[in-house]
Amino acid sequence: xxxxxxxxxxxxTGALLVxxxxxxxxxxxxxxxxxxxxxxxxxxxxxxIMNPAWQAIDIAxxxxxxxxxxxxxxxxxxxxxxxxxRGARFVxxxxxxxxxxWAWWGVAAFANLK
Amino acid sequence: MNSYQVQIRRSSPGHSYVRSYHVTSAERMxxxxxxxxxxAEQDSSLAFRCACRVGMCGTCAMSIxxxxxxxxxxxxxxxxxxxxxxxxxxxxxxxxxxxxxxxxFFEQWKRIRPALRGSPSDTLAIILPDPDISRKRDCITCGIxxxxxxxxxxxxxxxxxxxxxxxxxxxxxxxxxxxxQRLKILNDEWSGVWRCHxxxxxxxxxxxxxxxxxxxxxxxxxxxVS
Numbered sequence: 001x002x003x004x005x006x007x008x009x010x011x012x013t014g015a016l017l018v019x020x021x022x023x024x025x026x027x028x029x030x031x032x033x034x035x036x037x038x039x040x041x042x043x044x045x046x047x048x049i050m051n052p053a054w055q056a057i058d059i060a061x062x063x064x065x066x067x068x069x070x071x072x073x074x075x076x077x078x079x080x081x082x083x084x085x086r087g088a089r090f091v092x093x094x095x096x097x098x099x100x101x102w103a104w105w106g107v108a109a110f111a112n113l114k
Numbered sequence: 115m116n117s118y119q120v121q122i123r124r125s126s127p128g129h130s131y132v133r134s135y136h137v138t139s140a141e142r143m144x145x146x147x148x149x150x151x152x153x154a155e156q157d158s159s160l161a162f163r164c165a166c167r168v169g170m171c172g173t174c175a176m177s178i179x180x181x182x183x184x185x186x187x188x189x190x191x192x193x194x195x196x197x198x199x200x201x202x203x204x205x206x207x208x209x210x211x212x213x214x215x216x217x218x219f220f221e222q223w224k225r226i227r228p229a230l231r232g233s234p235s236d237t238l239a240i241i242l243p244d245p246d247i248s249r250k251r252d253c254i255t256c257g258i259x260x261x262x263x264x265x266x267x268x269x270x271x272x273x274x275x276x277x278x279x280x281x282x283x284x285x286x287x288x289x290x291x292x293x294x295q296r297l298k299i300l301n302d303e304w305s306g307v308w309r310c311h312x313x314x315x316x317x318x319x320x321x322x323x324x325x326x327x328x329x330x331x332x333x334x335x336x337x338x339v340s
Contacts, residue, residue: 003303003308004301004308004338006303006308078304079268085304
């Protein structure tokens with residue numbers, strides 16, 4: 001069952017990334033008034049990411065990209081290396097640890113906003 | 115009558131080289147016909163394998179202009195090239211010239227327990243033909259899907275499309291009693307259906323037009339909901 005869930009999660013996060021990336025580019029390059037006026041500042045960005053809704057979207061973006069990217073990296077390692085089953089389990093553990101640290105790092109950045 | 119240059123990758127253990135031959139081809143001449151003519155008229159040491167010569171046995175599979183195909187079903191004129199490049203099937207150990215060992219292929223084939231498992235009385239039962247899966251019974255174990263598979267090229271433990279197709283036939287056979295064991299083998303993340311990346315190479319090149327990628331996709335859905 002676990003391989004099936006991993007495969008399914010990879011597809012779902014991939015589909016979500018398409019939506020989030022389009023939304024990200026649209027908001028960052030076409031909707032942002034400051035950017036269009038040419039006066040994008042730290043304060044302008046801070047004001048937006050202090051909004052809880054934007055924080056939720058950004059954290060979701062981070063977690064979805066991490067799951068999708070690290071799962072894809074794991075697939076590449078399993079396809080192109082000669083590491084064997086035990087090696088694959090070790091790589092999975094390493095990638096999970098990397099993902100956890102990266103997720104904590106990203107979420108903690110929002111917690112430290114002032 | 116057209117003249118073709120046939121470049122053949124000749125090899126024996128530890129030694130490999132390309133040798134060119136010139137063949138004059140009639141309209142309907144196949145690659146296998148050309149190999150017989152080369153062997154009879156130019157080089158009797160050339161080794162290749164064939165049996166039925168009508169696309170039923172899968173024995174003459176080889177790389178033709180870098181694409182795995184059956185030599186007996188490939189007309190030289192259809193290749194649309196004055197140079198025909200022949201090489202042994204990729205992803206298989208070469209025995210001699212165009213002859214490869216199918217041992218790795220059948221090692222994976224055996225892993226999915228290809229024989230029907232059931233009680234003697236059940237195996238005598240008559241099952242109605244199912245148009246949905248009848249096409250998948252046409253596999254001739256030629257090894258072309260195995261040679262064409264991009265995943266197989268980098269991951270030796272992967273079952274490969276033909277073995278998965280065989281498992282599909284067994285799993286969908288109401289007389290079979292080993293469904294769960296086969297599904298467990300197919301569900302192995304390291305070597306089962308999850309390694310397939312849906313490249314469609316096997317489906318595109320299968321000489322029997324079996325939709326192998328669809329077979330693998332159906333197994334993924336089965337395993338996801340089971």
